[in-house]
Amino acid sequence: xxxxxxxxxxxxMFRLMPPMRxxxxxxxxxxxxxxxxxxxxxxxxxxxxxxxMRNIKSGVLIYDRIHRQWRGxxxxxxxxxxxxxxxxxxxxxxxRDISSLRSEDRKLRQMIGTxxxxxxxxxxxDSDAEAQEEKSSPDVDPEELVERAKEENFRKLxxxxxxxxxxxxxxxxxxxxxxxxLSSPSxxxxxxxxxxxxxxx
Numbered sequence: 001x002x003x004x005x006x007x008x009x010x011x012x013m014f015r016l017m018p019p020m021r022x023x024x025x026x027x028x029x030x031x032x033x034x035x036x037x038x039x040x041x042x043x044x045x046x047x048x049x050x051x052x053m054r055n056i057k058s059g060v061l062i063y064d065r066i067h068r069q070w071r072g073x074x075x076x077x078x079x080x081x082x083x084x085x086x087x088x089x090x091x092x093x094x095x096r097d098i099s100s101l102r103s104e105d106r107k108l109r110q111m112i113g114t115x116x117x118x119x120x121x122x123x124x125x126d127s128d129a130e131a132q133e134e135k136s137s138p139d140v141d142p143e144e145l146v147e148r149a150k151e152e153n154f155r156k157l158x159x160x161x162x163x164x165x166x167x168x169x170x171x172x173x174x175x176x177x178x179x180x181x182l183s184s185p186s187x188x189x190x191x192x193x194x195x196x197x198x199x200x201x
Contacts, residue, residue: 013039014038014060015073015075019070021068022070035050059073060073064089067089
């Protein structure tokens, strides 16, 4: 809240301002002329004060869209008939605002519904693709693959051992290869120890 030099505020001074017209040309603006007269200031300060008071957060000056005039936030006509007319005009303006808001709300709901339908169709397509991918390449545990391979190899081995030809193909480990007896270099007839005996001795 901004205080003036006399200790008052803009709201206190202009809340009861009667309806006046404002023009883009400052020299033809009734509102700016009224502000300059009451604040006894130049045009620049009057413009700054007007911009401050018409701000939505301040709400000191209210614009009447029906009559296209600015008035103080607490101003009311003196005559009862005028008060009723003013209230009816305000109600009509509020109804227009409500209708406009409903129209905007309806448009937003339609947009939201369209976006949801598009998103739903994309989600269905994605889920179908994922299901197809799972069917084509199901997840298999690596340990399960190893166990299957072991079982398959064991089965093949069992089938192979049932065939007698399998055993014929294996080399015989029962016969020990013959080794010629070592001859004595001196022609002695004493028994010669074999390589295995030398190794064991």
